[in-house]
């Protein structure tokens with residue numbers, strides 16, 4: 559997968575050199591480039607914003623600069639791969655694990671990080687008509703950030719870890735929260751068996767794998783019912799077996 563990020567704060571994306579995503583880049587599993595939007599300005603001050611039509615506080619990011627940048631990045635392509643143009647913003651579809659799975663199937667992601675009051679609306683409008691480009695505004699939650707960079711980091715991590723070979727043991731992608739089971743994760747424990755008077759649940763040291771699996775499923779169901787009943791409601795009817803009804 560290729561990911562291009564466009565931002566006026568490239569350093570904000572430095573964490574993508576670290577850990578699993580950094581490793582995936584170095585091993586060639588993920589081709590990720592961060593671009594400074596100001597490289598496509600034409601004036602001495604490298605201006606990317608201007609005052610909003612209709613008045614109001616703050617500034618809006620100019621369409622002409624974004625157009626030059628996005629044309630250049632989209633054109634830099636080996637075989638005309640279709641691209642998903644992601645615009646992180648509070649008004650977007652909320653990112654879920656399902657969205658991450660969808661995006662992990664794309665050949666290219668181009669992420670346009672907005673700042674100020676946002677990017678001139680004509681940019682998304684224009685690229686939505688571009689053949690081979692799908693525009694998606696993505697929200698990482700119902701709150702407002704100062705720019706799209708943090709949201710870009712979240713999207714990239716959620717997507718990159720689903721790419722084959724990025725996470726050591728793909729098994730771990732199944733059981734975690736919001737994984738294939740669609741439930742929250744069960745509680746986990748490690749040594750020592752007793753810590754500050756807190757013992758590890760006995761079943762986990764019983765060596766009885768069937769009981770351990772049942773206990774974990776019960777805890778995941780309990781947690782999901784208590785903290786995220788909305789997820790339970792969304793589960794496919796056949797996702798719960800008769801033994802689950804006990805919880």
Ligand SMILES: COC(=O)COc1cccc(COC(=O)c2cn[nH]c2)c1
Pocket residue numbers: 645646647648671672673674675676677678682695696697698699700701702703704705706707709
């Ligand atoms: C068309 O979209 C845009 O212009 C986006 O522009 C902006 C402007 C300011 C801030 C942001 C950052 O996104 C969020 O605040 C956000 C994302 N998820 N939850 C909150 C983006």
